[in-house]
Amino acid sequence: MSDAQDAQNGYHGVSLATLRRFGVDVWSDVEIETSRGAFRGIILPRSEFDDSTHLVLKLKTGYNIGIEIRTITAIVELGKTEAHYKIPEKDFPVSPEKPSVTLLGTGGTIASRLDYRTGAVIPAFSPGELYGAVPELADICNLTTEKLFAVFSENMGPQEYITLAKAVGAEIEAGVDGIVIGHGTDTMHHTASALAFMVQTPPVPVVMVGSQRSSDRPSSDAALNLIYAMTTAATSDIAEVMVCMFGSTSDEYGLLHRGTRVRKMHSSYRSTFRTIGDIPLAAVTRAGVRPFRSDYNRRRDDREVGIHPFFEERISLLYYYPNMHPDIIDSLVDNGYKGIVIAGTGLGHVNKSIYPAIERAVSAGVAIYMTVQTLWGYVHMFVYDTGRDLMAKGVIPTENMLPEVAYIKLGWALGQTDDLDRVQEIMLTAICSEITEREPHDGYLVFQGGMPEIEEFLKKVNR
Amino acid sequence: MSDAQDAQNGYHGVSLATLRRFGVDVWSDVEIETSRGAFRGIILPRSEFDDSTHLVLKLKTGYNIGIEIRTITAIVELGKTEAHYKIPEKDFPVSPEKPSVTLLGTGGTIASRLDYRTGAVIPAFSPGELYGAVPELADICNLTTEKLFAVFSENMGPQEYITLAKAVGAEIEAGVDGIVIGHGTDTMHHTASALAFMVQTPPVPVVMVGSQRSSDRPSSDAALNLIYAMTTAATSDIAEVMVCMFGSTSDEYGLLHRGTRVRKMHSSYRSTFRTIGDIPLAAVTRAGVRPFRSDYNRRRDDREVGIHPFFEERISLLYYYPNMHPDIIDSLVDNGYKGIVIAGTGLGHVNKSIYPAIERAVSAGVAIYMTVQTLWGYVHMFVYDTGRDLMAKGVIPTENMLPEVAYIKLGWALGQTDDLDRVQEIMLTAICSEITEREPHDGYLVFQGGMPEIEEFLKKVNR
Numbered sequence: 001m002s003d004a005q006d007a008q009n010g011y012h013g014v015s016l017a018t019l020r021r022f023g024v025d026v027w028s029d030v031e032i033e034t035s036r037g038a039f040r041g042i043i044l045p046r047s048e049f050d051d052s053t054h055l056v057l058k059l060k061t062g063y064n065i066g067i068e069i070r071t072i073t074a075i076v077e078l079g080k081t082e083a084h085y086k087i088p089e090k091d092f093p094v095s096p097e098k099p100s101v102t103l104l105g106t107g108g109t110i111a112s113r114l115d116y117r118t119g120a121v122i123p124a125f126s127p128g129e130l131y132g133a134v135p136e137l138a139d140i141c142n143l144t145t146e147k148l149f150a151v152f153s154e155n156m157g158p159q160e161y162i163t164l165a166k167a168v169g170a171e172i173e174a175g176v177d178g179i180v181i182g183h184g185t186d187t188m189h190h191t192a193s194a195l196a197f198m199v200q201t202p203p204v205p206v207v208m209v210g211s212q213r214s215s216d217r218p219s220s221d222a223a224l225n226l227i228y229a230m231t232t233a234a235t236s237d238i239a240e241v242m243v244c245m246f247g248s249t250s251d252e253y254g255l256l257h258r259g260t261r262v263r264k265m266h267s268s269y270r271s272t273f274r275t276i277g278d279i280p281l282a283a284v285t286r287a288g289v290r291p292f293r294s295d296y297n298r299r300r301d302d303r304e305v306g307i308h309p310f311f312e313e314r315i316s317l318l319y320y321y322p323n324m325h326p327d328i329i330d331s332l333v334d335n336g337y338k339g340i341v342i343a344g345t346g347l348g349h350v351n352k353s354i355y356p357a358i359e360r361a362v363s364a365g366v367a368i369y370m371t372v373q374t375l376w377g378y379v380h381m382f383v384y385d386t387g388r389d390l391m392a393k394g395v396i397p398t399e400n401m402l403p404e405v406a407y408i409k410l411g412w413a414l415g416q417t418d419d420l421d422r423v424q425e426i427m428l429t430a431i432c433s434e435i436t437e438r439e440p441h442d443g444y445l446v447f448q449g450g451m452p453e454i455e456e457f458l459k460k461v462n463r
Numbered sequence: 464m465s466d467a468q469d470a471q472n473g474y475h476g477v478s479l480a481t482l483r484r485f486g487v488d489v490w491s492d493v494e495i496e497t498s499r500g501a502f503r504g505i506i507l508p509r510s511e512f513d514d515s516t517h518l519v520l521k522l523k524t525g526y527n528i529g530i531e532i533r534t535i536t537a538i539v540e541l542g543k544t545e546a547h548y549k550i551p552e553k554d555f556p557v558s559p560e561k562p563s564v565t566l567l568g569t570g571g572t573i574a575s576r577l578d579y580r581t582g583a584v585i586p587a588f589s590p591g592e593l594y595g596a597v598p599e600l601a602d603i604c605n606l607t608t609e610k611l612f613a614v615f616s617e618n619m620g621p622q623e624y625i626t627l628a629k630a631v632g633a634e635i636e637a638g639v640d641g642i643v644i645g646h647g648t649d650t651m652h653h654t655a656s657a658l659a660f661m662v663q664t665p666p667v668p669v670v671m672v673g674s675q676r677s678s679d680r681p682s683s684d685a686a687l688n689l690i691y692a693m694t695t696a697a698t699s700d701i702a703e704v705m706v707c708m709f710g711s712t713s714d715e716y717g718l719l720h721r722g723t724r725v726r727k728m729h730s731s732y733r734s735t736f737r738t739i740g741d742i743p744l745a746a747v748t749r750a751g752v753r754p755f756r757s758d759y760n761r762r763r764d765d766r767e768v769g770i771h772p773f774f775e776e777r778i779s780l781l782y783y784y785p786n787m788h789p790d791i792i793d794s795l796v797d798n799g800y801k802g803i804v805i806a807g808t809g810l811g812h813v814n815k816s817i818y819p820a821i822e823r824a825v826s827a828g829v830a831i832y833m834t835v836q837t838l839w840g841y842v843h844m845f846v847y848d849t850g851r852d853l854m855a856k857g858v859i860p861t862e863n864m865l866p867e868v869a870y871i872k873l874g875w876a877l878g879q880t881d882d883l884d885r886v887q888e889i890m891l892t893a894i895c896s897e898i899t900e901r902e903p904h905d906g907y908l909v910f911q912g913g914m915p916e917i918e919e920f921l922k923k924v925n926r
Contacts, residue, residue, distance in 0.1 A: 322650050328794075335788075374729050
């Protein structure tokens with residue numbers, strides 16, 4: 001193996017030397033002895049930017065671990081497994097009566113040929129590769145794919161939101177029947193809300209999808225999530241920006257969440273995405289989409305869509321904590337920030353000691369908006385003195401907008417105008433349910449698979 | 464009415480002049496005409512620190528609103544209601560066979576004679592006043608009360624935590640059978656975790672309680688929460704720092720939450736406190752406490768307790784958001800912060816662009832700990848490159864410690880020592896379930912009143 005190939009597999013310096021010393025390579029099935037115990041697994045490739053002090057091993061459990069090179073005392077090769085990582089590629093069957101769907105790739109777990117983050121045999125990305133891995137897709141739509149970029153979702157930001165919004169606009173103009181966006185799950189809800197503001201009243205579904213467990217694990221949600229997302233994009237009457245992910249602990253259905261009312265609520269569960277302060281838009285199974293409500297933007301035949309790709313990057317989101325010092329806000333003002341979203345305690349409160357910093361920020365023309373860190377419920381700043389004090393100082397309550405959504409919306413609003421009255425008008429006018437008139441009782445922590453409506457739906461679908 | 468009395472009722476300047484102009488006063492039942500519509504309610508007193516540009520009206524619904532003085536065109540007095548706000552005070556019946564409980568007041572909604580925040584006729588604070596308002600208390604315990612301070616909970620901080628911890632220690636030494644702490648709900652969970660670290664293995668229950676709705680509203684949880692908290696303090700075998708609050712949408716029981724695993728999750732619901740990533744410790748009804756588990760610190764007859772009242776105030780908690788800029792962390796370092804807790808995305812991630820700032824912070828001796836902003840689930844930084852990169856830079860994962868709890872624990876750890884190895888040892892050693900070995904499936908968003916165990920318990924109690 002040449003140095004160039006090694007570099008491509010991500011090992012260099014000390015780690016490369018260690019692989020060579022023990023005569024093993026990427027994809028070797030090995031037993032590694034270390035000063036912290038023995039490990040059995042497959043040596044995975046790494047990305048070219050990785051450090052050289054670790055070796056990454058895929059364990060039988062499907063989990064990866066990083067092993068510090070300096071702790072390694074021996075490596076024994078038991079076999080090679082590269083063959084398992086080949087993707088069967090077939091021609092994606094196209095027929096004129098099927099709807100057309102475009103999959104836009106951003107670099108999330110689904111949209112990679114070989115995911116360097118997990119070492120997983122991901123169902124890949126080209127239509128042929130996807131068909132080879134998930135043949136059901138051919139029954140749903142005619143598929144086109146386009147890779148926009150390849151970043152981990154924690155590195156997604158305003159520039160990617162703008163590129164994505166424009167790409168969605170171009171696809172709509174080109175006549176597609178639905179759009180699926182493959183995205184890492186970490187910040188999928190941030191991107192979803194950015195797209196909800198940047199892509200207004202689209203004529204077709206715009207469906208974000210990812211997976212919590214890579215497709216080489218028995219419990220993977222990758223294929224099903226993709227099937228549900230494609231089904232939604234191809235057939236659903238709901239023409240909004242949505243997140244389509246695993247519904248509950250059962251894999252009998254997926255849920256469609258509004259892009260502005262969804263948040264990742266578990267670091268590892270597949271049922272991590274939850275509609276907050278409302279019920280989800282719909283359930284989706286292989287049989288189709290079943291809305292839970294009727295107040296949504298409907299699919300249309302026209303190609304009209306408002307693409308508003310703006311973002312002011314000097315904004316911040318502060319979750320208040322007890323004893324927060326004024327320097328936290330002073331520094332933001334000194335560093336030229338134009339907007340701050342605070343996630344206050346209770347109904348929208350912070351401590352008295354940062355009042356002066358808030359006054360200074362407002363005087364300096366910084367837009368300050370209040371949300372609640374309880375996540376569920378509304379800001380109500382008229383109830384207590386603290387809230388009234390803060391409003392008197394110019395802090396603006398944002399009803400029941402989620403903190404993360406308010407952050408995205410403030411960047412989007414300030415990206416359009418410097419006029420703070422206009423910004424306030426944009427912030428407080430609901431565009432796509434980021435503010436709702438009421439939160440139903442079953443929108444609080446209780447939306448479970450056991451919900452009667454879903455149960456009924458499943459009975460019908462499964463019979 | 465004299466100026467001095469007016470000042471005491473909080474009206475001054477323009478607002479006082481307006482009350483006089485229309486011949487009305489605090490406690491007047493009025494109809495107010497404004498440029499934004501008419502309002503009917505009772506004029507409430509305000510605190511002496513309030514602005515003079517608003518008048519506060521208690522509506523029939525129990526909600527208060529602030530009315531801008533400049534919008535008022537007329538005020539008509541319909542009656543006076545001060546009489547309703549008198550608290551019937553009686554001698555609290557004491558008998559030697561009842562357990563002794565001390566109520567420590569911090570200024571929350573329960574522990575005020577007249578709550579200026581809500582204008583509510585709060586069941587007051589002295590044992591006699593409390594007995595007059597909630598006669599059931601006399602069946603539970605012999606009550607002593609002590610007012611430590613009177614601050615809104617959003618203004619609670621390290622100094623109050625320390626005072627409170629010492630007061631708890633003194634009460635235990637004095638021989639009390641249980642302690643109840645009245646506290647505003649905004650930051651009750653922060654204070655609970657501070658006390659859990661500062662008051663270790665107490666021999667008696669230490670129960671924090673508050674109310675989400677003031678006691679003059681039909682739906683108030685104030686009296687029941689107090690009864691449940693007193694019952695717990697007087698009789699429970701669970702000798703830990705707990706939060707006792709409304710259990711579900713039914714008021715048939717309260718729940719006891721561990722101080723380190725509880726978070727306020729709704730800005731206005733009574734069922735706002737939720738055990739995160741675990742099931743609660745117990746349910747409590749008028750009939751007594753029913754533990755859901757057996758792994759708790761038990762009540763003892765000795766008076767031994769570890770009081771560890773330390774706190775380093777230069778710490779911060781950052782909830783990561785997409786496109787976070789390095790200046791956020793640079794400013795903390797420049798301003799002398801000694802510790803930062805990050806609530807990362809997914810399994811504990813941030814974007815690459817703040818890596819250099821993290822490196823600088825670690826080099827400067829700042830302790831950086833990672834939690835997850837999903838709230839549920841564990842940090843797992845070995846799974847992806849981002850996590851491994853961050854660990855290589857010195858960021859330390861904290862398992863499933865809640866972000867707010869990690870913030871409090873880091874302040875407490877750094878308050879004891881500057882030795883960062885020792886701090887790490889403290890941070891990663893579970894003291895009172897702030898880190899647990901696993902999160903049960905029914906600890907994820909699903910703990911409802913419908914849980915079979917509770918249902919069964921209620922059937923038994925109610926028959």
